Amino acid sequence: MATFHVLQEGPVNALALNRDNTQVAIGGRNVFKVYTIEEDKFREVCNLRASKHLNLSFSCNDVSWSWTDDHYLATAATNGHVCVWNLTKMGKAMQEQDYQEHKRTVNKVNFHASEPNRLISGSQDGTMRYFDIRAKNAVAIFYSNTESVRDVQFSPHNPYTFAAVSENGSVQLWDVRRSDKCQQQFAAHSGPIFACDWHPENTWLATASRDKTIKVWDLTSKLTLEYTIHTIASIGHVKWRPQRRFHIASCALVVDCSINIWDVRRPYIPYASFNEHKDTPSGVAWKEDPHVFLSSGRDSTLYQHSFDYASRPAKKANPQGVSLNNRGEILYAHKTNVSTLVKAPSVGIIRKTSTTQAPDLFHLASSLMHQFTLSTENKSESQIFIGLAKNYILSGRSLSEMCEHNSAVANQYGKNQISVVWKIMKTMYGEEYLQNNSNNNNNNREDVISHNNLPLNMGLDHNNDNDQRSRGGGDTPAAQFSDETENEDQVDHIAIYNNGFPTYLNIRTGLPKGDFSFGENELDMELDGIMTDFQSGYRNFVTPQQDFVLPNEAFHIRHEIRTRSPPPDKFPNNFPVLSDDQNMPFEEQPNNLLTVSCLPKMPLWDPSSIVLDALKHHAMLGDVQTAACVLIVLGEQRKCLSDLDESTQEHWLLGYIELLSRFQLWNIATQIIKLSWIPAVEQLNQQSTRFNTNCSKCSKALQRIGWLCDRCHSSQYAACSVCHQVVKGLYAWCQGCSHGGHLLHMKQWFAVNKMCPTGCRHLCEYK
Amino acid sequence: MFEAQEINAEHKDLIHDVAYDFYGQRMATCSSDQYVKVWDQNSDGKWTLTSSWKAHSGSVWKVTWAHPEFGQVLATCSFDRTAAVWEEIVGETPGPGERGTRHWVRRTNLVDSRTSVTDVKFGPRTQGLQLATCSAEGIIRIYEAPDVLNLSQWTLQFEIQCKLPCSCLSWNPSLSKMHPLMLAVGSDDPNPANGVKVFIYVYSESCRKWTKMDAITNITDPVYDLSFSPNLGRSFHVLAIATKDVKIVNLPHVYDNPNSQNVITKLDAQIVAQFDDHESTVWRVCWNVTGTILASSGDDGCVRMFKMNYINSWKPIAVLRGDGSQVSNEGQRSSVSSTVGPQIQSASQTARYIKLGAISQPRDVPWH
Incomplete structure (x- = not known):
C-alpha cells in the first residue's frame, strides 16, 4: 500500500470518507472537493467551489458524509451556516439546505450513523442543533451553557446519545430526545477541549485538549479516567484506530506536524508516527483497515498513509543507560526483557495468543536499574x-x-x-x-659536557661491565653497541656513566638492608619491565629485527610468579648476566648482588629521556x-x-x-x-578570591581598606556584636544576617545560643 | 568481583539515561515517562530519591550534569523538541543541621529544534558554561551562558548542519588549553549508503568557527552512542563508539595555529580496537574517570568492560549481567575481532603469554 498525496489550493480543514471508503470529501476556506481514492492516487470527482456563486457557505470548518445516503454531504461554515449538499444535482441546486441558525462559526457537523437524514452541529455560539435535512429548521436545539462547542459526536453504542466538548474543558453527554438538560456533564481538562471520539467497541470516549493531553474516559456506569496520554503539543483531532483496541491517532494543533498513533497503555511515546505533512495535520480518517488512513493538512495536502512507512519513535529510543563514577561503581539501566515475562502466563491460553501473529509487547516497556559496586575484598x-x-x-x-x-x-x-x-x-x-x-643541572647538553671534564674515577673495567650488561639486559649485540660508540654522543654518555656509576653504587651501599620490602625477584621483574618500557622509547636500543618484545614477557610473568613462591634454587637463574659475566668484581661487594645486577643498566642512558x-x-x-x-x-x-x-x-x-x-x-x-x-x-x-563587604547598617559597599563606611562615616557597624568593639583583623560573620564579630566571641556565644547576638532573631549557623 | 544492588527507580516507562554527577555521589535518571529523578547516596551506599519532577512533555532522552562549580545543574533533552537546563534550589533550612527542602527549577528551555532533541552535553568546564545539543533533523547547536551565574540566559552560538539525523554527541573533555574544543557526533541513520556516521568537529579560536574534520571514514553502520575518553595526560585522544560493535579510535592532538591561514581538515584517526562481544546492537559506551576502563552495554543485556593493558592493546576484563548477576564463566573468548595497525598485531601475538600464566579468565585480571 503506497503513500500518496494531492496538493490543494489552500489549507484543508477537514475530510470525510463516504460509507464504503471509496471517496473522500475535503473542505477548507478555499477548498471543497470530492476525490475518488484509487490504487495509488486521488482522482478529482467534483469541485464544489467551481460554482459561480461563491459565498462564505463554501468555506468549511468541517465536512461530514452521510452514512445512509451516499449523495449527501454536510458542511459547517465559518459564517455560522450549516449546509447540506446533494452530489447528484448540479450547479446551484447542489446546495439543498442552508441553515442559518448558528450565530457564530460552526465547528463541527456530523451525520447520525443509523438515522437517515439526521444531522447535528456544534457551534462557537455554545449551542448544538439537531437537523432533519428535509426540514427547513432545526428539530432541536441544545444549549450547552458554555462559551463554545468544539466537537459533537454521536455514540456508536446508543443511537440517542451524543457527546459534546467545549472550550471550558467540560464534556457533556446528551440524549437527542431531551434538549432541556444534558444527561451528564464533567470537567475533563484544564484547557479547551478541541475534539472527542467514541471508541468503536468500548464505551470509551477520548478527549483531546490544549493542555497537551488526550484522556480516555470510561462512561459505563461510573465515570472513570482510564488513560491519559501526554503529548508534546495541543491536540486538535483524535480518532481511534479500527480493530486495534488500544490505538488512537492524534493530530496536533500547533508545533507538531506529525500524525501520531498511540497505544493508550503506553501514554508517553507514540506507537507510530507519520511525518509526511509539512504543516500541522487537521484531520484523520481510517479506511476501516487498521493499516491505511487518510489525512488532511494545513499544508494544503490530502494524504493517504500506509503503516508500512510509519516511523516508530520507540524503536529509535535508546533503551539502556550506563554511567561510571569515580569510585568505580557502575550504574546500568536497561529495558526489561518482556518476551520472557509474557511467555509464562500465555501457556494456558494458547488460542488467544495464536490468533495474533506476533504478540504486541509495545506497551510493556519498563526498565530495571542496577548499581554494581566493587566488592570490598578488592x-x-x-x-x-x-x-x-x-x-x-x-x-x-x-x-x-x-x-x-x-x-x-x-x-x-x-x-x-x-x-x-x-x-x-x-x-x-x-x-x-x-x-x-x-654545578650542572641546567641543561642536558651542559651536563654532558661538564661530565666530560670530570676525572674518570673508574677505569676501562667498568666500561666493559656496562658493555656486557647492555648485551645481557637489552639483548643488543655487542657489535652494534661498539658501532654506536663511534658516535660522539655515545662517547659522551659513557663518560657520564663512568662518572655516575660509582656514586650510584655508594648510594646503594648506604641504604639499610631491609630497604626493599618486596621480594627480590619481583623487584627484578619490575625493573626489567620498566627498563624495557624505556627501551622502546629509546631510539638506539631496540632493533626492528628483535624476535620478541621483552615488556610483555616481563609483565605477564609477574602474575605467574605471584601465584607461587619461587623456589630458592631458581635464584641464580634470574641473573644469567651476572653468572656469565667474568669481569664482574663479585668478591668486592657480595651483599649488593641484587642492586648491582640490575641497576647499573640505568646509567647507560641519559636519565631524562627515560624518566620522561x-x-x-x-x-x-x-x-x-x-x-x-x-x-x-x-x-x-x-x-x-x-x-x-x-x-x-x-x-x-x-x-x-x-x-x-x-x-x-x-x-x-x-x-x-x-x-x-x-x-x-x-x-x-x-x-x-575577592570578597566584597558591605556596611552592615546601610548595606553600602565598603570601598576602603578597613571597616569605615562612606555613607555612615563610622566604623561602629563593624563592631563585634558581643563586645561592641570595632573588630580589627579577623571578623567572623553570619552570611544570613550579616552580623558578627570577634571569632572568639562568636564561638563563645554560639556555644550556648542559637540566635544572633544582636537580637535580630536570625538563627545563625555557626559550626 | 562486583556486587549488584537493584535500585527501584519506579519510572513508568523505559529509562533512557543514567548519569552520575562529578563526585559520583548523586545520580540522575530520565525516562520516557517524561520524568527526571535525582538520587542521593547516603553514607552506607543506599540510594534515596530526593527529587522527581515532570521535566518535559515527551520522552526524556538524556540527562547530564554540569560541573559542580556552576551549581547543581542538569540539562535534559526530549522528544518534545526541547532541551532544558535545571537548577536545584535549596530552601531555607528549618534548623541547624537539618536539610532544607530541595526542588529543581527550569532555568531555560531551548526550543530551536524542530524535531526531537537526541542528545545534550555540557562543554568542558574550562570553557565556561557551554551546551551542545543535536537533533533528529541533523543540526548541532551550541549554546553559551555568557554569565555563569545566570542560567536562564543562553545564546545560540553555532548551528552546524550535519545532514544526517544525529543520535549522540560527545565533547572532548581535555583540560589542556592547548587542545582546541572538539566535538564528536554520531548518526543512527540506518542506511549504509548515506556514508560515514561519525563526525568530528574542531573549533578554531582564531577563526571562531567549527570545522568538520575528515577523520573516521569507515564507520557506516548506525552509531548509537559515542564518548571521548577523559584525557588526563595522554598524548592523543580516545573516542569510543557504540555501533553494531564497540570501537575504540585514537585521534591525534590538534593544535590551533593562529598564524596559518589554511585550516587543517584532516585527522589521522586509527581504530585500535573493535569488540563484537555483545553480538548485538551496542547502545552505550561510557568511560571511567581516568579514561582507563570502557564500559559498554548492548542488547544482550550485559555491561562489558574493557581495559587497555600495559602494551597498549584493549582487552575485555569483566562482564556484568543486567539482571544483577555476574557472568560466571565467559571463558577466554576470542573477542578481538580485528585489530588495526602493525603495532597492535604484534601485541596480540605476544599476548599468548597470558595463557601460560595464571590468568584464565578476563575477570581475573586485577582490577586496576
Whole structure:
C-alpha cells in the first residue's frame, strides 16, 4: 500500500470518507472537493467551489458524509451556516439546505450513523442543533451553557446519545430526545477541549485538549479516567484506530506536524508516527483497515498513509543507560526483557495468543536499574588513589627523602611499579648524586659536557661491565653497541656513566638492608619491565629485527610468579648476566648482588629521556598521579626534562587536580596548585578570591581598606556584636544576617545560643 | 568481583539515561515517562530519591550534569523538541543541621529544534558554561551562558548542519588549553549508503568557527552512542563508539595555529580496537574517570568492560549481567575481532603469554 498525496489550493480543514471508503470529501476556506481514492492516487470527482456563486457557505470548518445516503454531504461554515449538499444535482441546486441558525462559526457537523437524514452541529455560539435535512429548521436545539462547542459526536453504542466538548474543558453527554438538560456533564481538562471520539467497541470516549493531553474516559456506569496520554503539543483531532483496541491517532494543533498513533497503555511515546505533512495535520480518517488512513493538512495536502512507512519513535529510543563514577561503581539501566515475562502466563491460553501473529509487547516497556559496586575484598583503584594522594609528601624535604617516602607509600598500597618509579627517581635525581654534579643541572647538553671534564674515577673495567650488561639486559649485540660508540654522543654518555656509576653504587651501599620490602625477584621483574618500557622509547636500543618484545614477557610473568613462591634454587637463574659475566668484581661487594645486577643498566642512558618515557607511560595508562607527583617532587630537577613541553606538564597537573577534586581532596589539590610552576595552573588559586563587604547598617559597599563606611562615616557597624568593639583583623560573620564579630566571641556565644547576638532573631549557623 | 544492588527507580516507562554527577555521589535518571529523578547516596551506599519532577512533555532522552562549580545543574533533552537546563534550589533550612527542602527549577528551555532533541552535553568546564545539543533533523547547536551565574540566559552560538539525523554527541573533555574544543557526533541513520556516521568537529579560536574534520571514514553502520575518553595526560585522544560493535579510535592532538591561514581538515584517526562481544546492537559506551576502563552495554543485556593493558592493546576484563548477576564463566573468548595497525598485531601475538600464566579468565585480571 503506497503513500500518496494531492496538493490543494489552500489549507484543508477537514475530510470525510463516504460509507464504503471509496471517496473522500475535503473542505477548507478555499477548498471543497470530492476525490475518488484509487490504487495509488486521488482522482478529482467534483469541485464544489467551481460554482459561480461563491459565498462564505463554501468555506468549511468541517465536512461530514452521510452514512445512509451516499449523495449527501454536510458542511459547517465559518459564517455560522450549516449546509447540506446533494452530489447528484448540479450547479446551484447542489446546495439543498442552508441553515442559518448558528450565530457564530460552526465547528463541527456530523451525520447520525443509523438515522437517515439526521444531522447535528456544534457551534462557537455554545449551542448544538439537531437537523432533519428535509426540514427547513432545526428539530432541536441544545444549549450547552458554555462559551463554545468544539466537537459533537454521536455514540456508536446508543443511537440517542451524543457527546459534546467545549472550550471550558467540560464534556457533556446528551440524549437527542431531551434538549432541556444534558444527561451528564464533567470537567475533563484544564484547557479547551478541541475534539472527542467514541471508541468503536468500548464505551470509551477520548478527549483531546490544549493542555497537551488526550484522556480516555470510561462512561459505563461510573465515570472513570482510564488513560491519559501526554503529548508534546495541543491536540486538535483524535480518532481511534479500527480493530486495534488500544490505538488512537492524534493530530496536533500547533508545533507538531506529525500524525501520531498511540497505544493508550503506553501514554508517553507514540506507537507510530507519520511525518509526511509539512504543516500541522487537521484531520484523520481510517479506511476501516487498521493499516491505511487518510489525512488532511494545513499544508494544503490530502494524504493517504500506509503503516508500512510509519516511523516508530520507540524503536529509535535508546533503551539502556550506563554511567561510571569515580569510585568505580557502575550504574546500568536497561529495558526489561518482556518476551520472557509474557511467555509464562500465555501457556494456558494458547488460542488467544495464536490468533495474533506476533504478540504486541509495545506497551510493556519498563526498565530495571542496577548499581554494581566493587566488592570490598578488592581494594579499589579509587581507594588507592586517595591513599596515595593523602600520603605522598611532595615538598618540604630533600628529594631523596620524598622519593623514599613516596616509594614506601606506593608499596604499602600494593603499587610496586609506582614504588619502583620513585626509587629510580631517587637514585637518578637524589641529592647524593647531585652533590657530585652540583654545578650542572641546567641543561642536558651542559651536563654532558661538564661530565666530560670530570676525572674518570673508574677505569676501562667498568666500561666493559656496562658493555656486557647492555648485551645481557637489552639483548643488543655487542657489535652494534661498539658501532654506536663511534658516535660522539655515545662517547659522551659513557663518560657520564663512568662518572655516575660509582656514586650510584655508594648510594646503594648506604641504604639499610631491609630497604626493599618486596621480594627480590619481583623487584627484578619490575625493573626489567620498566627498563624495557624505556627501551622502546629509546631510539638506539631496540632493533626492528628483535624476535620478541621483552615488556610483555616481563609483565605477564609477574602474575605467574605471584601465584607461587619461587623456589630458592631458581635464584641464580634470574641473573644469567651476572653468572656469565667474568669481569664482574663479585668478591668486592657480595651483599649488593641484587642492586648491582640490575641497576647499573640505568646509567647507560641519559636519565631524562627515560624518566620522561616513564612518566608519559604512566600518564597514558591513566595514572596521571604518578606523572604529576614525580614532576612536583623533582622540583628544579625537572628542568633536565627539556623534552617535556610545558603544555604537557600543564596537562598532567590539571589532570591530577581534576581527579583530586573529583574525590573532594581539596586540600591536596590546593597544595598541587601552590607547588606548581606553570602560570596557568598557579592562577587557579587566584580566582574568585575577592570578597566584597558591605556596611552592615546601610548595606553600602565598603570601598576602603578597613571597616569605615562612606555613607555612615563610622566604623561602629563593624563592631563585634558581643563586645561592641570595632573588630580589627579577623571578623567572623553570619552570611544570613550579616552580623558578627570577634571569632572568639562568636564561638563563645554560639556555644550556648542559637540566635544572633544582636537580637535580630536570625538563627545563625555557626559550626 | 562486583556486587549488584537493584535500585527501584519506579519510572513508568523505559529509562533512557543514567548519569552520575562529578563526585559520583548523586545520580540522575530520565525516562520516557517524561520524568527526571535525582538520587542521593547516603553514607552506607543506599540510594534515596530526593527529587522527581515532570521535566518535559515527551520522552526524556538524556540527562547530564554540569560541573559542580556552576551549581547543581542538569540539562535534559526530549522528544518534545526541547532541551532544558535545571537548577536545584535549596530552601531555607528549618534548623541547624537539618536539610532544607530541595526542588529543581527550569532555568531555560531551548526550543530551536524542530524535531526531537537526541542528545545534550555540557562543554568542558574550562570553557565556561557551554551546551551542545543535536537533533533528529541533523543540526548541532551550541549554546553559551555568557554569565555563569545566570542560567536562564543562553545564546545560540553555532548551528552546524550535519545532514544526517544525529543520535549522540560527545565533547572532548581535555583540560589542556592547548587542545582546541572538539566535538564528536554520531548518526543512527540506518542506511549504509548515506556514508560515514561519525563526525568530528574542531573549533578554531582564531577563526571562531567549527570545522568538520575528515577523520573516521569507515564507520557506516548506525552509531548509537559515542564518548571521548577523559584525557588526563595522554598524548592523543580516545573516542569510543557504540555501533553494531564497540570501537575504540585514537585521534591525534590538534593544535590551533593562529598564524596559518589554511585550516587543517584532516585527522589521522586509527581504530585500535573493535569488540563484537555483545553480538548485538551496542547502545552505550561510557568511560571511567581516568579514561582507563570502557564500559559498554548492548542488547544482550550485559555491561562489558574493557581495559587497555600495559602494551597498549584493549582487552575485555569483566562482564556484568543486567539482571544483577555476574557472568560466571565467559571463558577466554576470542573477542578481538580485528585489530588495526602493525603495532597492535604484534601485541596480540605476544599476548599468548597470558595463557601460560595464571590468568584464565578476563575477570581475573586485577582490577586496576
